[in-house]
Amino acid sequence: MNGLSEIEKDRIIEMAWEDxxxxxxxxxxxxxxxxxxxxxMKREMTLKNWKKWRxxxxxxxxxxxSLRNDNGFRFKSSRQKQISGNRISKx
Numbered sequence: 001m002n003g004l005s006e007i008e009k010d011r012i013i014e015m016a017w018e019d020x021x022x023x024x025x026x027x028x029x030x031x032x033x034x035x036x037x038x039x040x041m042k043r044e045m046t047l048k049n050w051k052k053w054r055x056x057x058x059x060x061x062x063x064x065x066s067l068r069n070d071n072g073f074r075f076k077s078s079r080q081k082q083i084s085g086n087r088i089s090k091x
Contacts, residue, residue, distance in 0.1 A: 004030070009044060016041055017053065019060070 004012070012030055015021045016037055023034040032040070042050050 009040065012037060012040060013044060016057070 008030060012026060012032065015026050015029075016023075023037060026032055026037055027034070038054070041053060045053065
């Protein structure tokens, strides 16, 4: 875990804050366990923000793949294909 660059740490923290990104995705991409992510978050964040994050993540189904009730389907808007560069394309 000490061999991570600042960019990698930033990305891990960003992924940890995202509600829909499970810890398993972080493990797959960065080879860092949930416990190591928690330690990284505690070390890199202020105590107040770490407590907010920890309270938010604990027991959350979307952060643990084994608890998710996904059937592989995610809603996709019919307009999503037409979006490029955060601007709705002209039709």
